[in-house]
Ligand SMILES: Nc1ncnc2c1ncn2[C@@H]1O[C@H](COP(=O)(O)OP(=O)(O)O)[C@@H](O)[C@H]1O
């Protein structure tokens with residue numbers, strides 16, 4: 001196998017708490033993600049999933065350990081890694097179209113070309129008619145579609161998604177999971193996807209990394225060997241899918257029990 | 263028809279409450295029969311007379327010009343300082359105590375000291391307006407820059423935006439609703455300080471007109487000046503509010519309700 005897209009070695013993060021103590025958020029995490037792979041980080045809230053993702057994004061510096069992307073050490077954010085946040089983080093003073101064009105303009109793409117590409121992406125996420133709307137005029141699901149389009153626009157090799165559908169209602173979440181999977185199955189970007197939803201992780205991923213809490217360590221890595229393209233209705237009656245769900249639910253339950261016992 | 267009425271709503275209620283105030287003033291003054299409290303009608307007839315005089319118009323114009331200069335200087339100075347404080351902990355820690363101490367000081371009370379340094383002319387008055395406007399502006403800009411969503415900055419960083427560009431393209435627009443709120447407070451403050459500075463350094467200006475009339479016991483003129491100043495404040499605020507809405511129409515509406523300026 002060639003060099004991994006993302007290599008995380010001995011990654012550790014300590015935060016100083018308000019009372020001056022050190023809180024070990026991430027402890028000695030080792031993961032490799034291959035090019036084109038869809039990997040989920042699954043764990044209960046507070047186990048350090050976001051912190052892990054932010055460190056890969058270069059937004060937060062590790063306390064120890066190393067992260068390399070395509071063999072180059074991560075020293076800060078870069079357009080090779082496109083983040084999608086749970087809170088959407090759209091620029092509220094820009095229209096939908098301007099938001100999606102922003103990264104391209106930032107990289108020196110001409111206005112005409114940036115607009116053409118942005119419009120194509122908006123079409124893909126079914127927001128063609130909302131190009132001139134402002135974020136505040138959109139629903140949560142629409143905002144997250146814009147955010148995904150904005151990140152896809154500057155063509156990062158890696159998508160870093162932090163519970164992107166966590167703030168949405170169940171129905172919208174399902175719709176967006178399907179859309180994301182559709183997009184991904186077409187161009188097979190490398191995706192690191194943080195979630196606390198077992199179904200979501202199994203439905204989307206090639207591999208699921210289960211984390212423990214306080215400190216955040218890797219409990220187990222589960223390979224999801226299910227055929228693609230995946231169709232939800234078919235998976236629900238798929239025996240192997242059900243077994244993955246049960247296995248991961250069990251692991252998450254263990255994590256909770258360990259945390260309670262500790 | 264109905265929508266036309268509704269459109270009239272706020273304007274009509276403004277006219278109504280101002281009318282009620284005038285009626286109340288008229289009645290109270292007629293009842294009280296005090297020299298220093300003329301009825302509304304006696305004061306209001308002076309308004310066109312004052313505004314018809316070239317000299318008093320020039321005086322009011324000079325006041326507004328100084329107010330504009332002080333405000334413009336404050337804008338250039340206070341917004342960058344506030345934004346810097348909001349983005350940099352060290353700067354905030356260094357300046358915060360100064361701000362906290364300076365905030366409750368009545369700026370017009372500094373007028374005599376400033377006059378010692380810069381004389382009784384325009385410079386002192388512009389400076390004291392500048393001080394009065396700067397504090398609320400720094401405070402609100404600081405608050406706005408401090409509250410900038412980190413993820414917006416991260417998104418911009420991931421797109422490859424450099425630090426200086428982020429300051430202008432992310433921090434400034436993010437903080438704009440707060441900055442403009444500070445401007446509105448600053449506007450009220452500027453009017454207050456403008457008049458009080460002219461009350462202390464009597465030389466020219468709307469405040470000078472007002473206190474001259476008071477010295478000469480021309481109470482109708484005094485109240486007419488107060489009405490004129492109130493009208494100026496009202497118009498400026500109305501214009502500013504329209505501009506503000508235009509600039510931040512994209513913002514999620516928070517409590518848009520306004521606070522009047524704090525201490526003088
Ligand atoms: N900036 C920070 N300062 C201090 N502690 C933090 C900070 N960010 C996260 N933490 C702590 O690190 C732990 C993991 O947080 P996070 O990565 O947000 O978890 P998750 O995304 O899995 O819910 C939590 O205990 C949280 O309180």
Ligand SMILES: [Mg+2]
Pocket residue numbers: 049050051162163
């Ligand atoms: Mg999180």
